[in-house]
Amino acid sequence: MRFWLRWVVPSALIAVLAFPWNALAHFGVILPSDDIVTQEDTKNLMVEVKFVHPMEGAYMAMAKPKRFGVVRSGEHKDLLPVLKEAEGKGPHQEGSFTYWKGEVAIGRPGDYVFYVEPAPYWEPAEDKYIVHYTKVCVNALGLEEGWDEPVGLETEIVPLSRPYGLWTGNIFTGRVLLEGRPVPHAEIEVEYLNESPGNPNFVQPPSDPFVTQVIRADEDGIFNYAMPRAGWWGFAALSDASWKLERQGVKKDVEIGAVFWVRTTDMR
Numbered sequence: 001m002r003f004w005l006r007w008v009v010p011s012a013l014i015a016v017l018a019f020p021w022n023a024l025a026h027f028g029v030i031l032p033s034d035d036i037v038t039q040e041d042t043k044n045l046m047v048e049v050k051f052v053h054p055m056e057g058a059y060m061a062m063a064k065p066k067r068f069g070v071v072r073s074g075e076h077k078d079l080l081p082v083l084k085e086a087e088g089k090g091p092h093q094e095g096s097f098t099y100w101k102g103e104v105a106i107g108r109p110g111d112y113v114f115y116v117e118p119a120p121y122w123e124p125a126e127d128k129y130i131v132h133y134t135k136v137c138v139n140a141l142g143l144e145e146g147w148d149e150p151v152g153l154e155t156e157i158v159p160l161s162r163p164y165g166l167w168t169g170n171i172f173t174g175r176v177l178l179e180g181r182p183v184p185h186a187e188i189e190v191e192y193l194n195e196s197p198g199n200p201n202f203v204q205p206p207s208d209p210f211v212t213q214v215i216r217a218d219e220d221g222i223f224n225y226a227m228p229r230a231g232w233w234g235f236a237a238l239s240d241a242s243w244k245l246e247r248q249g250v251k252k253d254v255e256i257g258a259v260f261w262v263r264t265t266d267m268r
């Protein structure tokens, strides 16, 4: 008891006060160097896999993912071997963080749906593990086929509007699936990646509710959101896993997230 009062409670308080973003929304992210590969473009994509608070530009250290792959025309390809550990630096955080990146060669035309299953991330502020099944779709060489197919992850967002070639202001529509079935009234968090390439200035939210937008899906798990700025937008639908993970002999809850990223471009 004394130990708890003297050390654990104060240090937990300090941790919460010093890192207010701990309570804010986490997003897995797969960030490709290009989302539409044309004949003229380089056919080598650089793909980064991170774990971030997108609006704050604050990153968590990420362990090596369990699975990383791509689906094109129904064919899965394991890309875990191409991932290499890298160190990054957030704009508003001290020290560096670990993320993963790899080069992927684009061959045949079609939609390349990248997906990652990260290792469970322990979040002390929420007393639970977080596992974000994250996806992004890259279109290649003019064939628009495959973006609306599920990958078959434990939970995932399946786009109902084509997830590339989006203008700023477009609406993104998606459906939340858990074990292959729609999640009625799922809660979806939406955030802007403030470190989007080409973002002219780091957006300063005027108050906390602006950081994360919140949507309730309809009875078929379908949601819509209009994106007000050019760059990358993340959508995260969170569920409680039906399974638990043990930590120091105690069974802990697991939050599983279905995360999808799309990029918007200004009309000029």
Ligand SMILES: [Cu+2]
Pocket: 021, 022, 026, 053, 060
């Ligand atoms: Cu965090």
